[in-house]
Amino acid sequence: MFSFAQLTTLLSQRENQILSVTKAPERLYEPIRYMLSLGGKKIRPALVLMSCNLFSDEVEPAVDPALGIEIFHNFTLMHDDLMDRSDMRRGKPTIHKKWNDNTAILSGDAMLILAYQYVSSCKPEILSEVLNLFSTTAREVCEGQQFDMDFETRDRVTEEEYLEMIRLKTAVLLGCALKTGAFAGNADPLDARYLYDFGINIGLAFQLKDDLLDVYGDASVFGKNIGGDIVCNKKTFLLIKALEHADSRQKDVLNHWISLPAFDRDEKVRQVTEIYNQLNIKDIGEEKAVFYYKNAMDCLEKVSVEHARKQELILLAGNLMNRQF
Amino acid sequence: MFSFAQLTTLLSQRENQILSVTKAPERLYEPIRYMLSLGGKKIRPALVLMSCNLFSDEVEPAVDPALGIEIFHNFTLMHDDLMDRSDMRRGKPTIHKKWNDNTAILSGDAMLILAYQYVSSCKPEILSEVLNLFSTTAREVCEGQQFDMDFETRDRVTEEEYLEMIRLKTAVLLGCALKTGAFAGNADPLDARYLYDFGINIGLAFQLKDDLLDVYGDASVFGKNIGGDIVCNKKTFLLIKALEHADSRQKDVLNHWISLPAFDRDEKVRQVTEIYNQLNIKDIGEEKAVFYYKNAMDCLEKVSVEHARKQELILLAGNLMNRQF
Numbered sequence: 001m002f003s004f005a006q007l008t009t010l011l012s013q014r015e016n017q018i019l020s021v022t023k024a025p026e027r028l029y030e031p032i033r034y035m036l037s038l039g040g041k042k043i044r045p046a047l048v049l050m051s052c053n054l055f056s057d058e059v060e061p062a063v064d065p066a067l068g069i070e071i072f073h074n075f076t077l078m079h080d081d082l083m084d085r086s087d088m089r090r091g092k093p094t095i096h097k098k099w100n101d102n103t104a105i106l107s108g109d110a111m112l113i114l115a116y117q118y119v120s121s122c123k124p125e126i127l128s129e130v131l132n133l134f135s136t137t138a139r140e141v142c143e144g145q146q147f148d149m150d151f152e153t154r155d156r157v158t159e160e161e162y163l164e165m166i167r168l169k170t171a172v173l174l175g176c177a178l179k180t181g182a183f184a185g186n187a188d189p190l191d192a193r194y195l196y197d198f199g200i201n202i203g204l205a206f207q208l209k210d211d212l213l214d215v216y217g218d219a220s221v222f223g224k225n226i227g228g229d230i231v232c233n234k235k236t237f238l239l240i241k242a243l244e245h246a247d248s249r250q251k252d253v254l255n256h257w258i259s260l261p262a263f264d265r266d267e268k269v270r271q272v273t274e275i276y277n278q279l280n281i282k283d284i285g286e287e288k289a290v291f292y293y294k295n296a297m298d299c300l301e302k303v304s305v306e307h308a309r310k311q312e313l314i315l316l317a318g319n320l321m322n323r324q325f
Numbered sequence: 326m327f328s329f330a331q332l333t334t335l336l337s338q339r340e341n342q343i344l345s346v347t348k349a350p351e352r353l354y355e356p357i358r359y360m361l362s363l364g365g366k367k368i369r370p371a372l373v374l375m376s377c378n379l380f381s382d383e384v385e386p387a388v389d390p391a392l393g394i395e396i397f398h399n400f401t402l403m404h405d406d407l408m409d410r411s412d413m414r415r416g417k418p419t420i421h422k423k424w425n426d427n428t429a430i431l432s433g434d435a436m437l438i439l440a441y442q443y444v445s446s447c448k449p450e451i452l453s454e455v456l457n458l459f460s461t462t463a464r465e466v467c468e469g470q471q472f473d474m475d476f477e478t479r480d481r482v483t484e485e486e487y488l489e490m491i492r493l494k495t496a497v498l499l500g501c502a503l504k505t506g507a508f509a510g511n512a513d514p515l516d517a518r519y520l521y522d523f524g525i526n527i528g529l530a531f532q533l534k535d536d537l538l539d540v541y542g543d544a545s546v547f548g549k550n551i552g553g554d555i556v557c558n559k560k561t562f563l564l565i566k567a568l569e570h571a572d573s574r575q576k577d578v579l580n581h582w583i584s585l586p587a588f589d590r591d592e593k594v595r596q597v598t599e600i601y602n603q604l605n606i607k608d609i610g611e612e613k614a615v616f617y618y619k620n621a622m623d624c625l626e627k628v629s630v631e632h633a634r635k636q637e638l639i640l641l642a643g644n645l646m647n648r649q650f
Contacts, residue, residue, distance in 0.1 A: 028471040079434060083427045102408045102474065105430060109404060110467040112437055117460045124453055128445075131456070135442045142435040146353040149427065 001309060002059065004316055007049045008042045011070070014063055018071070018114075031095045031107040032114070035074050038090040043320070044177045045070040050312050051181025051195050054305050061123050062184035065130060068118030069177050072134075075111035076141055078104055083149065112138075119180075126183045133183075137176035144169025157235040159244070163204065171203025194302045198313075201296035206320050208289040211236040213324070215273055216282055221324040227269030233258050237288065238281050242272075245279045293321050326634060327384065329641055332374045333367045336395070339388055343396070343439075356420045356432040357439070360399050363415040368645070369502045370395040375637050376506025376520050379630050386448050387509035390455060393443030394502050397459075400436035401466055403429055408474065437463075444505075451508045458508075462501035469494025482560040484569070488529065496528025519627045523638075526621035531645050533614040536561040538649070540598055541607055546649040552594030558583050562613065563606050567597075570604045618646050 002010075019033045045066035052062035080086075081094040082104040088094060096104040122130045147165040151157045157165075175196040182192035214229045215238060229236050239254075246254060253275055257268050276282065296317060300310055327335075344358045370391035377387035405411075406419040407429040413419060421429040447455045472490040476482045482490075503524040507517035539554045540563060554561050564579075571579060578600055582593050601607065621642060625635055 023468075025468055025471040025475055027475060028468060079430055083430055101426075105404055105408055106467055106471055106474075109434075109437065110464060112434065113460055113463045113467065116441060116456075117464075120453075120456050120460065127452060127456075128449055131441075131445050131452075135438055135445065138438045139435060139442075142431055142438065143348075143350055143353060146350040146431055149431075150350055150352060 001312060002049065002053055004046055004050070004312060007046050007053075007059070010059075010063070011042055011045050011049070011066060014067060015070070018067065027099075027103065028107055028110055031078075031099055031103055032111050034098070035078055035095060035107075035111070036071070038092055040074075040090060042070065043316075044073050044173060046316070047174060047177040047199065047313075048181040048184070050316070051178040051187075052185035053181075054195075054303065054309050054313070055182065055185030055187045055191070059184075062181050064118045064121035065180050065184060066177070068115045068121070068134070069173070069180065071111055071118060072115035072138065073173060075108050075115055076145070078108040078111060080145060082108075083145070122180075122184060130180055130183055133176055133179055137172050140168045140172045144172075151235050154235075156243075157240060159237070159240050162235065162237055162240055166204060166207040167200065170207045171200045174203040174206070175199030188304075191303045191305075194299045198296045198299040198303075201292045201299060202317050202320065205289045205292035205296065208237055208285055208292070209321065209323065211238050212282065212285045212289070215276065218324055227265075227273070230269050230272045231265055238276060238285055241284050242276055242279055242281050245281075245284075246275065250275050250278065289321065293317065326382075326637060327374070327378055329371055329375070329637060332371050332378075332384070335384075335388070336367055336370050336374070336391060339392060340395070343392065343443075352424075352428065353432055353435055356403075356424055356428055357436050359423070360403055360420060360432075360436070361396070363417055365399075365415060367395065368641075369398050369498060371641070372499060372502040372524065372638075373506040373509070375641070376503040376512075377510035378506075379520075379628065379634050379638070380507065380510030380512045380516070384509075387506050389443045389446035390505050390509060391502070393440045393446070393459070394498070394505065396436055396443060397440035397463060398498065400433050400440060401470070403433040403436060405470060407433075408470070447505075447509060455505055455508055458501055458504055462497050465493045465497045469497075476560050477558075479560075481568075482565060484562070484565050487560065487562055487565055491529060491532040492525065495532045496525045499528040499531070500524030513629075516628045516630070519624045523621050523624040523628075526617045526624060527642050527645065530614045530617035530621065533562055533610055533617065534646065534648065536563050537607065537610045537614070540601065543649055552590075552598070555594050555597045556590055563601060563610055566609050567601055567604055567606050570606075570609075571600065575600050575603065614646065618642065 015036060019036055023029050048062050048066035048069055049059045052059050077089060078095050081089055082096045082101060086094055087097050092098075094104070095107065116134075119130060119134050120127065144165055144167070147161070148169055151161070151165065176199070178195040178199040179192050182195045187195070211229065214224070214236070215227060217226060219226045228234075229239075233239075243251065243254060253271060257263065257272055260268070297314070300313060300317075303310065340361060344361055348354050373387050373391035373394055374384045377384050402414060403420050406414055407421045407426060411419055412422050417423075419429070420432065441459075444455060444459045445452065469490055469492070472486070473494055476486070476490065500521040501524070503520040504517050507520045512520070536554065539549070539561070540552060542551060544551045553559075554564075558564075568576065568579060578596060582588065582597055585593070622639070625638060625642075628635065
């Protein structure tokens, strides 16, 4: 069995081969290399390899699809950063800031195609099912991003709508990564399905944890400014639950800050967080994350390989739950 | 054998099935339906079916890949219109004008994925080669668009560079369409290759014809304002050859108009066209287009099916050469 660290080292080596493909036009490929060189946690490609490794000691057949899924993830970041007008990503300027909007559009398009090329480099006997899964997932990720943007201009979003949005935007790609790895390891269809569901539940827990870290994280470790979601009125699980549980006074305070066009950033974060605290929103969020985490563990439990082989996935899931960044 | 008209009718019926897939989020899928409903000449999907029909009386296996290639073409138009800030397409507002930039980005992304889904719905035994060809082609089209944008900010572009740019941006997708159809019709690899080359040469002739129509077309038939390329200093084959053949006085006049930040549109078009006329640029352009057209015919000649089956392709190529729009 390979550890997470061993697998990410392997992935980095292989990723350098993509990075070294220097081709004209430079202006198309340089931003792709830049984006991939920014690093990131490499959770998705590691999940592909770890899932394959559950069923097979040979992870090589999973490497190209793993790289394809990582390239796809970076493509979504490139276009999402442009659509959200985010200036920074992993401590560096985003593509449209460093170059311009058109560069982010076109290099992103080329990256999506490159992702398909790597995903398609799987074993021919699984090509059709890997490709179907990947395309379905890719479309769902776009749908999730559209719902996320739609929610910005809406007054109210229900808990169900929010959970469906993060399922599409975040969770399905983790499920896809795990199921793709299972295909590459010749898992039986039922095990592949359980791993997909494990991924969905881990993905939901992961995003809820992200919502929590945005408010309750340690700024020095989290890497982003605390309260970013509060500042831009993002309808996260926390805000949705707060509006649900608030009494009329608390509702007034929340709606006051939400409707204010100009405000003192720190004061807004402080007062909204204060209401979250009064309503135990942190506990409610943690509880929901734990609920999905437990669901995930139940799914993994059902996968028909010996428990010892599952240790690396259990470890990773635990780390994602307890992460501070 | 099916005629071009029969095939485009078939394609329209099948395209309506895509259009009728109404799915949430509406804001993601409505622009895709709008884009596909604008129509267009449907040359690329027709080429897929016609190529298949050379080898097989059964064109059904080519329909989904044909639709995929047409969806891909429309994806490139959606993103190109955004990058070029074009307001109108086929007489209607473009996506970023009717909605906004983010809609054009994200619906375009979903369209590229949808294109892959249709292309992948080919017969399993040709999936791998169809997909490789499609991905390679899609990347090349992005490269062509990048070169096209790069050329805008350059002072000089050589004839070779220009021809390579239009090969990538326009011709390879015609080659891909024809080769995909050949695969679907179980053609042998050599015939598939000849059809690809037929497509490349027709594509080059087609684009050169487009350059000519922009200057010498009949405004009432061409559907765009005459002289659009001249107005925006586009380094077309015509301008490149004019600068190559111009004496120092003519060069001064061309460079004067190119460098002028504000000008009378009609006067610029009139004076630049005047120099083109002095230098017989129209003939030089026509000659080059005919050169590629003849190359194309030579390639088609080599395809090992009886001449009678090639009539529809010969007819279409002739119409593209003699078109007024």
